[in-house]
Amino acid sequence: METLGRLFEDTLRDVYYAEKAILKNLPKMARKASSPALKGAFEDHIEQTEGQVSRLEQIFDMLDKAPRGKRCPAMDGLAEEAAEVMHEAKDETVRDAGMLAAAQAVEHYEISRYGTLAAWADKLDMPDAADLLRATLQEEKDTDAKLSELALSEINIEAEEATGAKDSDRKKRSRKDAAE
Numbered sequence: 001m002e003t004l005g006r007l008f009e010d011t012l013r014d015v016y017y018a019e020k021a022i023l024k025n026l027p028k029m030a031r032k033a034s035s036p037a038l039k040g041a042f043e044d045h046i047e048q049t050e051g052q053v054s055r056l057e058q059i060f061d062m063l064d065k066a067p068r069g070k071r072c073p074a075m076d077g078l079a080e081e082a083a084e085v086m087h088e089a090k091d092e093t094v095r096d097a098g099m100l101a102a103a104q105a106v107e108h109y110e111i112s113r114y115g116t117l118a119a120w121a122d123k124l125d126m127p128d129a130a131d132l133l134r135a136t137l138q139e140e141k142d143t144d145a146k147l148s149e150l151a152l153s154e155i156n157i158e159a160e161e162a163t164g165a166k167d168s169d170r171k172k173r174s175r176k177d178a179a180e
């Protein structure tokens with residue numbers, strides 16, 4: 001990578017790939033969500049993500065480049081983990097808690113990428129690109145905060161209530177095993 005400009009363009013392609021992957025995965029997660037609030041949060045973010053993709057396309061345009069993604073192994077890994085929790089969680093409230101955590105991991109990746117890209121756009125003297133990147137950064141932060149709120153207010157509590165009985169049975173059993 002010889003220049004910051006090249007690095008900026010490459011990272012833009014990384015996050016473009018990630019946003020496209022998110023557009024594929026979020027509808028599946030919304031369908032699998034049993035909490036209406038979680039489903040609603042995923043659905044709202046699908047719409048936001050479409051706007052974020054078009055912001056990235058505007059920036060490619062400023063660079064006189066065709067919008068093109070570059071495979072992001074981090075996003076692929078996060079998507080794989082989300083798919084895993086969706087398949088493996090048997091209880092629907094536990095699945096909700098797992099999907100919420102997986103979605104937050106994605107938001108954190110995006111927050112990190114957009115924070116960096118906005119700072120680089122400043123350095124490269126691209127104020128319009130920086131504004132677009134910061135608008136998306138704010139949406140990712142708001143989504144993360146909304147998911148945190150959901151986790152505290154209902155999702156994890158319901159997952160605990162639904163499985164708490166089983167967990168305490170297990171604890172009792174293992175204590176018994178230890179005593180024997």
Ligand code: FE
Nearest residue numbers: 019049052110
């Ligand atoms: Fe996004």
Ligand code: FE
Nearest residue numbers: 014072073074
């Ligand atoms: Fe990446």
Ligand code: FE
Nearest residue numbers: 107110140143
């Ligand atoms: Fe996001």
